[in-house]
Amino acid sequence: MGLPLSYSLRNVGARRGRTLMTAGVVALVVVACSLFLGLISSLKRTLVSTGDARNIVVMRKGSDNDGSSQLTLEAYQAIRFFDGIARDAQDQPLASPELVVQPFFRTREGGRENVLVRGVEPVALAVHDNVRIVEGRMLTPSSGEAIVGRGVLGRYAGASLGDDLEFGRARWHVVGIFDADGSSFESEVWVDVRELANDAKRPFPYSGVRIRVARPEQLEPLIRRIDDDPRFALEAERETEYYAKQSESANTLYVLVVGIAVLAGIGAGFGAANTMYAAVQARTAEIGTLRALGFSRGAILTSFQVEALAVAAIGFVLGALCSLALSACLRRLLGGIGFGAATFTVNVITLRVSAADLLFALLLALVIGTAGGFGPAWRAARLRPIEALRKA
Amino acid sequence: MDATPGAPLIQIRDVSRRYVRGVDEVHALERVSLDIPAGHFVGFMGPSGSGKSTLLNLVSGIDRPSEGDVIVAGQRLNDLSEDELARWRARHVGLIFQFFNLIPVLSARDNVALPLLLTKLDKAERVRRAETALRVVGLEDRLDHYPRTLSGGEQQRVAIARAIVTDPDLIVADEPTGDLDARNAEAILDLLRQLRQHFGKTVVMVTHDPRALRFVDDAYHLDKGVLLEGEEAARAQEAIRVSAGAAGARGPR
C-alpha cells in the first residue's frame, strides 16, 4: 500500500514554518554554492580559456610574455610568408604583428592600474576571430582611435564609446567596444600598432606576431621552422599554451578559490543535511503511527523522500533567485573584479552565475534533500511501530 | 518549616483555574476548596478533563490559579513570581510524572542528583545523597545505568528517588502508575506509602488507578472541574471499586 503523493505535498504545505526553515537552509547552500561556482567559472574563462588552438604566438627567444618581447620589422616581414599560414579572401596571410605596452590607466575611483594595451593592424580581428566588435566600429589606423574590451568599459576614466581615453603620452578616441567570450582579451585596449610604438618610443616596432595556421597539421612544422630560423632568434608556441603559462602564477589563486569553494560546499552541505535530518527525526512518532496503520516501510520511505525532495526543490528555487539577484548586485556595485596577472596588468573578471553553475547547485540541493531525508526516515521506518510511537 | 502530622500542610481556598484554548474559555477548576494535612497520602481521582491534573499543578506550584489562594506550608503561592516559584519548587516539592521523564543523557545517579545542583551542597555530598535516595527506592545496583537501559518500573523508581533527594515537604505524583504493569504499579504505590510511613512525607497523587484506593489515606473525586462531596463522592468511589472488581475479574493486564 502506498501513501498518496498528496500526503507528502500536503505535509510540505502544512508544516509551513519548518518547511520554510529547511528550504531556507537549502536556499542558503544554493546561494553560497552558485556564487562560488560563478566566481570560479568566471576566473576560469579569463585565465584558462584565452587563446585559440589554431593560433601560434611568436616572440623573441627568452622572453616569456608579450610585454617583454621585441621583434624587428624584418623578422615580421620574413615570417609572414612562411608556409602553412592561413590566408584571407584577398590572399593576405593571417599574421598579426602586435605591440604590447602596459601604461597606467586612471580608474573611475581615482586609483591607478596597469592595463594591457595592444597595438594591432586590421588583420588582428581575423586572427583573433573570437574578438567581435559589439558596439561602434573597428579603429582606423593612424587616426588616434582605440577600441576597448568589455571588461575595460566603464572601469577607467574615458573608457566608453565616443569618449577620450588618456594613457601613454596621448589621448585616444574610443570608437568601438569588443567582447571575446569572457577571455582576457576583454581586459585589453587595442590601438594602431604604429601609433602605439611612437607613443611608447619603442626601438622595435613589435613585441610579437600572432599567426593563424591554415591546417592543424601545419602547426608543429611551422613552430619548428620559426624556432630553428637562425636569422632572428625567435621562439613560437601554441597560443593556448602561451596563455596557460601566463595564468600559471594565477593558478595558485584559482586553486585557492576552488579550495575555499570546496570547503564551503562541504560545510554548507553537511549543515543542510543536518537540518534535514533533524526535521525528519522530529517526526519519528508520526512515522510510528503510519507504520501502526499498516503502511509499509517502502511506502513511508518513498513518501518522506518525495517530501524532502520537494523541500529541497523549493529551497533551490529560492536560492537560485537570490544568487542571480546577488550576483547582479555585486556586478553593479563592483563592476568587474580586477586583479593583477603575471604581466602586472589588470585582468577584469565579471562575476556571472551561469546556467551550468545553477545546474550544479540544483544537483547539490537534491543530494542534500536525499541524504538528509533518507537517514532518519530509514531509521524511523525500521523501528517497531510501538517504539516509534513511544518516542513522542 | 515543621510538618506536624495532622496540621494542614496544603490549604486550597475557593480556587478556580480558567484558560483560553483557541476561542473557547476552558473552566478547568471551579471554586475548589480543601485542606490536606501534613503526613497524609492523598489521591485526586476522576475522569480525564475532570481538573485533577490542574489541581495537582496548582498544589505543586507549576501553575497559578485564576482566582482563590493556594497556600502550601504557610506560603501563599500566588505571591511568587515565575522564578521564585521555580526556587520554591526546588526546595519544597518533589515531582513524579507518568512517563518518568528522566533526562536521557544522564545516568541514574546524575538524574537523581539533578535537583541538588540547585542547592549549595558540594559534589561529594550531592553524590552521597543521590546514592542514598536510590538505595531507598531499591536501585543501589543501578547507579550508573542510563534511563534507556532500565525497565519502566525501575525508571519510575529513579524518578521517585529524584523527587525525594532534596528531602521535600511535599511529593507530587501525576499518574505515577499510568505507564506501568500491575506488579510494578503496586510496587510504586507501596513505595509512595512507605515514604509517608517511614519519612513522614506528604504525598499528593493524581491517578485513575483503582488500586490506589487501597494505599491512600484520603481520596478526593473531581468531575468537570468541581470537587465532589458527600453522597456524590461516595458514589464515585463506589463506581471505581466496582470497575476495579470487574477489571480484576478479567485478570491482570
Next chain:
Amino acid sequence: MKYAGLVLANLGRNKLRTALTGGAIMLAVLLVCVLLTMPAGLDAFLNNIASNTRISVHNKAGLVYAMPYAFTRKVRQIDGVAAACAFVWFGGAFEEAGRVTFPNFAVEADQVGAVYPDYDVPAQQLADFQRYRDGAIVGRATMRRYGWKIGDRITLRSTVWPVNLDFRIVGEIPNDRSPLLWMNRDYLDEALKAQGRPAGLGIAGIVWVRAADPERVNAIMRTVDDLSRNSDSETASETEKSFFSNFFGSLKGFIAIILLVTGLVALCIVFIAANTASMGVRERAGELAILKAIGFGRRLLFATLLAEATVLSSVAGLAGVVSTIGITKVLHVFAGWNASLGPLGAFIVTSSVIVEGIFLSLFVGMLAGVVPAFGAARKPVVATLHEVF
C-alpha cells in the same frame, strides 16, 4: 561550574549532530580566517616595508615607459634628497624555476644602501656589492626558498633583456619576507653593450629617492615633477606607501569580492548551524519543562543552553583557528612569491586574524544559542508540560 556535567552530557546527546554542527562552524571560521590573512598580508607589507621618507619617481605614463638614466643625477642634486637610486626591472628567471619567481632589479650599487638603510644590509656586504660587478644581494625569503647562501653562484635568464647573467651572492637582506634580488646596473649595461647595443641600458624604470627629512618629502616630489615637465618623460612622484598601495590597488577589488562571497558563505553556514541548534532545543522542549518543574529557574536554563552552544562553537572556533595556522603553513610552502597574489600570498596569520576568528565563532555560538534558549526558557512551564503530562 557544577553544571558543566549537564552541559557536556547534553552535547553528547546526539554526537553526530554535535559533530556536524561543530564541523560546520569550524569550516566557517577556517574559511574566513584564511581569507582574512590575505588583506592582513597586504597591510603588513604596506606598514612594514614602506618608509615615510622614501619616494618613488617613475614615468607618468606607466612603469614600462622608462626615464632617461641621466634624470637620476638631476634628482640626486635636488635639495633635501639624501640618496637616489635608479632601478631597472631585469625579469630574471632562475633556471630551475623556468619563470620569474621573485622580483629582481638592476640597481646602482653605490647608491642602493643609502636609499634603503632600513633594510639593514651589513656595510661589508654593501661594499662587496660595489666591488664585484657580478655581485647580487638577495632577500632572505628567496635565499631560504632555494637554499642559497652567501658566496653561491647563480644564473638568471632575463625575460626582458636578451642576456643570461651569472651572479655571485655577496649579501642578504635580513628580512624573512623579502623576496628581492638586487644586481649591479653596470654589469647589465656592459652585457647589453657586448650584445651589440652601443647605447647600453640607458634608462631608469623607477628612481627610488630617500628624503633627508620626512618634512621635505612633498617639496621634493613637487620639484622632481617640475623638473621633468614638458620633457619626453614627464614623471609622477609619490610616497612609497602610495606607490605600493597603487601597485596592489587592483588586488583590493579582488579581496573585496572574495571576502564578500566568503562572508556570505560563512553567514549561510552560521544560519544553518543556528537553525539546527534551535531544532535540537525544540525537540527537548519536554525535558526542559521537566527541569523547570524540578525548580531550575529561567535564567539558569537559559545559561546552560547558551553554555552548550558556546562551548561547542568556541571549541569549533579554536579548531578553525588552529587549522588556519596549519593551512597557511602549507600555503607558504606551495605558494612562495606569486606575481598575481603579491603580498596577499604572504598568508600572514596576525593576532587580529585570530581574534576575529574567535570572535566569529563566539558570535555563531550566541546566535545559535540565544534564540532557541530564549524561546525555551521563556515559555511558561505549564505550556510545555502539557506535552509531558
